[in-house]
Amino acid sequence: MFLVVLPFLVLVFVFSYLPLLGWVTALYDYKPALGLGGSEFVGLQWFEILVSSETQLQQIGQVLANTLAMSFLGIATSLLPVFFAMLLNEVRSTWFRNTVQTLTTLPNFISWVLVYMIAFSLFSTSGLVNTTLHDWGLITVPMKFLDTDQHVWLTMLAWSLWKGLGWGAIMYLAAIAGIDQSLYESARIDGANRFQLMRYITFPQLMPTYVVLLILSIASILNNGMEQYFVFQNAFNREHIQVLDLYVYNIGMTGNSLSMATALSMLKSLISLALLIAANAIAKRARGTSII
Amino acid sequence: MTTMDTGPHWRHARGDIPFAIINYAGFLLFALVCGYPFYYLIINSVSANDISALGDVRLLPVGLHLSNYEQILGLPGLTSSLLVSIARTVIGTGATVLASAFLGFMFTQERLQNRSLWYRLVIFTMYFNAGLIPVYVTIHTLGLTNNFWVYILPAIVQPFNIILVKTYVESLPQSLQEAAELDGAGIVTIFFRIMLPNMTPILATVAIFSAVAQWNSFQDTLLYVTDQRLYPLQYTLYTYLNQANSLAQAAQNAQGNLGAIVSAATTQTPTSIRMTVAVIVVLPIIFVYPLFQRYFVKGIMLGAVKG
Numbered sequence: 001m002f003l004v005v006l007p008f009l010v011l012v013f014v015f016s017y018l019p020l021l022g023w024v025t026a027l028y029d030y031k032p033a034l035g036l037g038g039s040e041f042v043g044l045q046w047f048e049i050l051v052s053s054e055t056q057l058q059q060i061g062q063v064l065a066n067t068l069a070m071s072f073l074g075i076a077t078s079l080l081p082v083f084f085a086m087l088l089n090e091v092r093s094t095w096f097r098n099t100v101q102t103l104t105t106l107p108n109f110i111s112w113v114l115v116y117m118i119a120f121s122l123f124s125t126s127g128l129v130n131t132t133l134h135d136w137g138l139i140t141v142p143m144k145f146l147d148t149d150q151h152v153w154l155t156m157l158a159w160s161l162w163k164g165l166g167w168g169a170i171m172y173l174a175a176i177a178g179i180d181q182s183l184y185e186s187a188r189i190d191g192a193n194r195f196q197l198m199r200y201i202t203f204p205q206l207m208p209t210y211v212v213l214l215i216l217s218i219a220s221i222l223n224n225g226m227e228q229y230f231v232f233q234n235a236f237n238r239e240h241i242q243v244l245d246l247y248v249y250n251i252g253m254t255g256n257s258l259s260m261a262t263a264l265s266m267l268k269s270l271i272s273l274a275l276l277i278a279a280n281a282i283a284k285r286a287r288g289t290s291i292i
Numbered sequence: 293m294t295t296m297d298t299g300p301h302w303r304h305a306r307g308d309i310p311f312a313i314i315n316y317a318g319f320l321l322f323a324l325v326c327g328y329p330f331y332y333l334i335i336n337s338v339s340a341n342d343i344s345a346l347g348d349v350r351l352l353p354v355g356l357h358l359s360n361y362e363q364i365l366g367l368p369g370l371t372s373s374l375l376v377s378i379a380r381t382v383i384g385t386g387a388t389v390l391a392s393a394f395l396g397f398m399f400t401q402e403r404l405q406n407r408s409l410w411y412r413l414v415i416f417t418m419y420f421n422a423g424l425i426p427v428y429v430t431i432h433t434l435g436l437t438n439n440f441w442v443y444i445l446p447a448i449v450q451p452f453n454i455i456l457v458k459t460y461v462e463s464l465p466q467s468l469q470e471a472a473e474l475d476g477a478g479i480v481t482i483f484f485r486i487m488l489p490n491m492t493p494i495l496a497t498v499a500i501f502s503a504v505a506q507w508n509s510f511q512d513t514l515l516y517v518t519d520q521r522l523y524p525l526q527y528t529l530y531t532y533l534n535q536a537n538s539l540a541q542a543a544q545n546a547q548g549n550l551g552a553i554v555s556a557a558t559t560q561t562p563t564s565i566r567m568t569v570a571v572i573v574v575l576p577i578i579f580v581y582p583l584f585q586r587y588f589v590k591g592i593m594l595g596a597v598k599g
Contacts, residue, residue: 004479005398005410008394009410011445011446012449014430015427015430016417017413018430019426020426021430022425022429025425025426032432087319088319092312099323100322100323103323104323106326106578109581110577111509111510113529114508114526114529114573114574117333118570120533120566121329121332121566122332127347128347128350131346131347131348132347162325162326170588170589174589194308194311219419220419227511245424252425258425258429261424265423268423269421272420276419276420
């Protein structure tokens, strides 16, 4: 019985657990060409370097600030899909609701490369927005929306909302459809109006789903992923766009400091693990079941 | 299409009409913000290239022509990228659908010793990974860099898909399997003959999720592949984007004003190349998505229940 699932477990082991062995490269000055045997053992040197110099500390501090800022902005706007769903539920025309749903969830299914491609078409110095403003005589010099270090965090938030808001609301729409209708009926008999129904019935009914997702997002506060930030990064915005995942990529794959990048991602994984365990404990308390 | 309950029918009350107007207007605006960029790409890819390069195509195509699509196939690497994208989508989706079906089913079987341990080990990988560089080193050591199978093998076992299938199988009547067991069918027979045909709705969901993920994937190429023959469309679009970007930038610096690239209507410009490739990349999604929307929705609902 076990033998038939073994091949799949091997895949999981090889691609998810075996790399943990790679953590030892953090203790070496690892050069891929030389292999681990040929690389020099340096002990905790990389961890010391991470916190040794003023400039290094500053850089790490900035990267952490970016990471946490993006995560907290995401958490701060995590109620938007709830409101989106509640308001869309108030739309009576079925075809209008379905059209809105289709159009607003579409961006979720394109890659970040394509999102950047769209951003470039619309917001580059020769893009739609600049040419339109120029034709209307509102500007004479093209505005730099992409090649700038201004409001990077907010711009990134805006793009992830553009991509994810409609999709995020789908789950809540489904949850609304599942709310016991007798709750509404009895409230209406008591004279509740539309807004009171939303406030006192729909919203509280959605909270359990919301809380679970919130707990999960706290557990992954250091994991922004790198794709979005990678495609949007350029020489101008680098300081404020580098989140931890992108920074690890930048120093490891392009800066060729594999060992230091490993040291950093190892710390990140450990902290994330601690956060996950904490989140799991909270979830267990809040709803009786664990998330893993 | 998702058919949500229309909700209770409200009695008209004061404030309903203004609320409805604002509500409709708000959603109309956001739907436009989401949908217009796609429309913009499409009309620009079929407009006269000298005009699209100026950014003057906004509402309707200008100088309609389809020669961009004929010419684009002549671009270096585009045909092979298209083939790579199709191959990884087809093979990757097939493999992960089968694996998810099988594992999702097996994890419901009490005969599998330590099944909850194996299940947890698999699900845990959804939340935890060793990190970018250690995974890179592992894949490099396995000889999977610059190898087509790097697109397939790591993506076969997807915890989320397995949760979906397992939840679905648990909702099927036990009697299905018991009857087959009484007839003396083995586990493999039960899986292929009995369970697989009964799982099709959830497998459709899994298939559509993983097909989109494979089609859109970009990061694995960035990390593990430098051989241009193995670039999928997304990555090729990215390289064109960067080249087009620098081209446009250089042209602008030289001319010092907006949209200085002027050429005949069908001569390729950075803009026309970008737009056309982008449309080729996005078109399958636009066509497939509305048809399969209900499967996506079902997937996220089931996933949310289990978290």
